[in-house]
Amino acid sequence: MIRQTGATLTGSREKVLQAAAEMIAEDMGTNLSVRAVAARAGVSTGSLRFHFPTQRELREAVLRRIYGRLVSDDPILDRSVPPRDRLVSCLRQVLAPAGVGAEARRTWTRAYEAFLVPEPTEQVRDAYLAYEREGLRRMEYWLTVLADEGALPRGDHTRAVHFLRTVLNGLSLERAMPADDQILKTETETLFTAVDAVLGPATT
Template identity: 65%
Template sequence: MTTDQNEQLSSRDKVLLAALQMIGENPGAKLSVRAVAARAGVSTGSLRYHFPTQRELQDEVLTRLYDVVISEDRIHDRTVPARDRLVDCLRQVLAPAGVGAGAREASRIVHEQFIAPEPTEQVKQAYAALEREGRRRVEYWLTVLTDEGALTAGDTSRRARFLLTVLNGLALERALPSEGSILEAENDTLYMAVDAVLGSEAS
């Protein structure tokens, strides 16, 4: 984006662009109000006007990122069985990190940003924002399947938490040495997890 184009953006869009750039450069960036405002070239007051809390800013940025990385269209394609659609959606969550070197780098960043440091309030809030947006997406997919009758009504939040736990384990496996095909084993695990959630209602 050129300087002229950046000048034409609203202050809200400047804040979002700056925050997205910071996340792009460092996926574990904490998005502090001062740092984002400085990067955006706006006052902290202007940032607070659009995003009164750091949580609101983090949630909006992560929503935008997920919108780019994860397509919501797939879950609505009823020409494909429900279990395949849900597996495909979950696979999209894993895709950005890649396998091998990419997955190791992603794991390193997660470790440095959220595991190694003391769990300060800022670290907790940054991780909670990531987890919240991921859970929201998975709950949405499950709700779509429930509404169409492919999944019996139940505790959507609990089911989403289970699937996200499986995804966390698979993301770590992608970073670890493996003798066989990581993606083949991953596929088996995803289908097993989805079948456990869908139960006898899979279609």
């Protein structure tokens, strides 16, 4: 029996995550099948299953990796900045990768082709919900940090998180539409309005 060392296990896990990230970059709606990801990563299906027993665990792990790289310097932890400004900065970082204009249109076209054009199969639904869960999880974390500081009440932030997510979806779509040069200015104003609705305008 051949035993894998810790370094080998770590290496195979990284290969799987890298391969899965590349597949998602090529097709947001890909189902990350065990055989396809293992073949791309150059590892056995058994090795992949060892690290990620289910497709859901694999997808959520790779999305955490992708989101982590997009928001690697999390401004929510910088307590020298008022909570209101920190939360707006966090939300702006979510919007930034989509770009503006042509770049935003390409992003929305990919999402449309991945999740709206196909029939709403279980695979399509699972892929979409994985993105949603990771985005909501990150926003829940931001609000929990601020609640721990006393910037908003502790407890269930589900409604606030879904509200902020809806605002971000609308703003990201606006970025893809024909717009004037003031779009980023009005976007910032909208973000502050949304954050004030969650934290309260007196929060500094």
